[in-house]
Structure formats: structure tokens, C-alpha cells
Amino acid sequence: MVSSTVNVVRYSALLTGVVYGWYHRRTLQADADHHKVQNALHHQEKLVAEARAAWKRKQEAGGDNVVTDPEDPRFDLEKLVASWDKRS
Template identity: 40%
Template sequence: MASAQGVNVFRYSALVAGLVYGFYHQSSITSQAKRAEIDREYHRQEQLIQQAKAEWKKKTSPPEAKTADSGIITDPEDSRFDLEAFLKFKAGETN
């Protein structure tokens, strides 16, 4: 009789341990999924902000000062501005 009680105790202990493990495992999976969703949303918003900044910069920046004929950039604030080419262009323009 003691043997049957030991088996039942073991059985119910295993059942309770399985339920506790299942609950813990499910909660960890759920928290990982929530965290992944939060990260995806954060990166999406980050990309939207970068896109909005680029559009705002494009919208508010002055039009690029290029001459249609020569392709010389006349805006000194432009990173591709070439002073030598600009001066040669202006010297040829006055002749």
C-alpha cells in the first residue's frame, strides 16, 4: 500500500512540476514576443523619423545652384563645390 501512495505522490509532483514549468516557459515566450514587437516598433519609428528628417532637409534646403549649361556648382555651402572650377567658369563668363 505504501508503494501505491509513493507512486501517486510522484505522479502528482510531476504533474505540478510540469504545470509550473509550462507556466514559466509560456510567460518567458510571451515576454520575448512582446519585447521583439517593441523593438520592431521602435526601429520602425526610428526609420520614419530619419525619413522625415531627410524630407524636411530636402524641402527646406535652398535649391541647388547649378547652371544648366556647364554643370558647375555655384553654391559654396555644397560639399561638392569646387572653387577652381567656379573661378574658371566666372572668368570665362566675363569674356
């Protein structure tokens, strides 16, 4: 038969281990959540930077601003043909 002191020590150790495990898992999960949020923010910043760079390249490359839609009131066939001649 096991004495009551040994049982108290056993169950105290078990309870301490369960509480420590719960606390440790909670801190690990908080760190993982924080890391996940930081990665998402970094990815979003990267996408915004890429979009800005693409927009800047588009603005620099499209200096002639030729309207290619024939339904647009600013459409000019001569400018369109001239821009095609420049490209080729």
C-alpha cells in the same frame, strides 16, 4: 508508515507540478520573446519614420543648394554671400 499508494500519488503530483511549471514557464518566455521582438520592430519603424520626416524637412528647407566648401569646384562666393544676406 505510509502506504505505497500514497507515495505514488505524492510523487505523481510532484512530477505533474514540475512538468506543468516547465511548460508554463516555456509559454511565458515565448510570449515575452515575441513581445520583445515586436517592441524592437516598432522602435525601428519609429526611427525610420523620424528619419524620413527629418530628410523631408531638410529637402524642403534647403532649396537654394549653396555650396559652402571652398574646395568644391561648384563653389560660388557670390551665391554664398547672397544666401547669407537672405538669412539675416
